[in-house]
Amino acid sequence: MESAAATRRTVLDAAAELLAEGGPDAVTLRAVSARAGVSRGAPYGHFPDKEHLLAAVAAESWVTLGDQLDDLIADERPSPAERLERALSVLLEVGRRRPHTYALMFSAPNDEHPGALAAVSRTNDQFLAIVADVIGDPQRARPIGALLMSSVHGIVAMENSGQLTVEKWQVTGDELLKMLIDRIA
Template structure:
């Protein structure tokens, strides 16, 4: 099943107001990426799917990479909302870190097309305003994780917390990739159990002595 959840809840249509055009193009790009490979998506195809002229996308995006970066930025913003909700919730610092990692896996599995684009390229390789926005959103997401690691283990220095955050993110990211592969082979694959296991592993890694 295609995963093309509209994270902003914006509808599109012919003759839409200029202010909604950008959102419509992003949604159309998301749908096309879900149906094929990101490299095969063109601005002309996006315009056709959004029901606008072939020239319309250029009012907001200089090229396809800028448009796909905007889709990725939406994904990081949505992940950030999930992170903020977890970090503002109840429980100990280590409980929140465990839940943060668990929710990361669930987010990735539920929003697979966004997730693909979030890690399609290194944010520093994207230019223009969309590149700036993507770098800021990605950095903020990592910063929340790094802060959560240090809160769970105050004995860590900022640098050590950052290193463990990288390891935690890598663990979760790898679990998502393998989990997606397993889900394709086994319909009975339990995503919830995978998410819980990743949460515990990230928590255990963070609270170990420096």
């Protein structure tokens, strides 16, 4: 009888790795079990089904992102505007470096997975604080924050689907991000 928490961690890590490496289709329960070094049935002791396992992976990714934002907020050196640009770049980089993980994070977080919902809500609040620091008016921070968040998400999605090519649009995602921030501030 292995430590319950330890097995949970191993399974979670294996699922996260397989997702990052080979996309959602590579995350079969059998592959996860094999990589985690446990049997096929072991994950069922810790996650009701595959969906909940993936939701846990997504939630953990949101928590990691939230921790990065916390570091960014705690750093006094950059100006508010610089902080905003860095915050958005962090999201962009996740989308580029781990496209499948990123896609999972933004795929409908069901009401059945409160952990994922809470993690998303936390990052939203952090992001809103950063935006409010730039805007000044906290009332207007929310709509503008939504615009920034949506736009950056769209940039990542179009990059990853291969539809944001330089030949077609003559811009890079980073340039779009800069255009966006210029039109806000």
